Amino acid sequence: xxxxxxxxxxxxxxxxxxxxxxxxxxxxxxxxxxxxxxxxxxxxxxxxxxxxxxxxxxxxxxxxxxxxxxxxxxxxxxxxxxxxxxxxxxxxxxxxxxxxxxxxxxxxxxxxxxxxxxxxxxxxxxxx
Amino acid sequence: xxxxxxxxxxxxxxxxxxxxxxxxxxxxxxxxxxxxxxxxxxxxxxxxxxxxxxxxxxxxxxxxxxxxxxxxxxxxxxxxxxxxxxxxxxxxxxxxxxxxxxxxxxxxxxxxxxxxxxxxxxxxxxxxxxxxx
Numbered sequence: 001x002x003x004x005x006x007x008x009x010x011x012x013x014x015x016x017x018x019x020x021x022x023x024x025x026x027x028x029x030x031x032x033x034x035x036x037x038x039x040x041x042x043x044x045x046x047x048x049x050x051x052x053x054x055x056x057x058x059x060x061x062x063x064x065x066x067x068x069x070x071x072x073x074x075x076x077x078x079x080x081x082x083x084x085x086x087x088x089x090x091x092x093x094x095x096x097x098x099x100x101x102x103x104x105x106x107x108x109x110x111x112x113x114x115x116x117x118x119x120x121x122x123x124x125x126x127x128x
Numbered sequence: 129x130x131x132x133x134x135x136x137x138x139x140x141x142x143x144x145x146x147x148x149x150x151x152x153x154x155x156x157x158x159x160x161x162x163x164x165x166x167x168x169x170x171x172x173x174x175x176x177x178x179x180x181x182x183x184x185x186x187x188x189x190x191x192x193x194x195x196x197x198x199x200x201x202x203x204x205x206x207x208x209x210x211x212x213x214x215x216x217x218x219x220x221x222x223x224x225x226x227x228x229x230x231x232x233x234x235x236x237x238x239x240x241x242x243x244x245x246x247x248x249x250x251x252x253x254x255x256x257x258x259x260x261x
Contacts, residue, residue, distance in 0.1 A: 036170065051255055058257070
């Protein structure tokens with residue numbers, strides 16, 4: 001009795017290897033681009049947070065100048081160092097330090113120091 | 129008898145071959161869609177990066193000058209290519225809209241929004257400007 005056999009030719013093996021390689025490349029490509037997009041989104045969120053913090057800083061400058069001109073109380077969180085008015089605006093990851101000099105008819109920003117808080121990475125999830 | 133046997137042998141040879149070709153075509157289709165998806169993700173990441181940089185440039189200019197007209201003039205227009213460089217409308221990949229809203233005590237805000245040419249929203253940044261009352 002003749003037994004039917006399915007013969008795997010060399011071309012079939014070659015095609016299988018090619019498909020396997022291309023599949024691996026495809027997986028690597030899609031993972032890399034997905035992480036690129038993830039990093040771009042994180043950067044976009046970080047920039048928004050920087051500008052939220054800076055906008056609060058400008059709000060403090062405007063409120064402080066207006067308070068001095070109108071003889072009202074200084075905004076909350078303001079302290080004086082010599083002849084400079086100072087404040088600290090903080091978010092979860094950003095710290096903005098401002099020193100403002102206000103005279104009778106003008107104002108000048110002597111320090112505008114916006115830094116990112118140091119957050120140590122304690123895990124190995126570098127791509128998270 | 130021999131002809132029948134030869135036909136059966138040929139059929140037995142063709143069926144796995146056709147199955148193999150079908151399997152190969154399906155694999156190529158799936159892999160092509162994976163590569164297309166990855167190209168789409170890459171374009172979106174590039175557009176988002178360019179939009180963020182563009183809005184950030186506009187925000188810095190607006191913060192120092194407090195004028196939308198000057199901001200648009202310094203940026204070089206409203207339409208930009210995928211790298212965020214000014215471009216004419218035919219070669220542009222995105223456009224930027226700016227509008228101004230007043231705040232308290234002489235503070236002014238500019239809302240900068242970047243869109244693709246299809247109108248898909250890319251990024252929004254709000255920048256404040258205070259040049260005195």
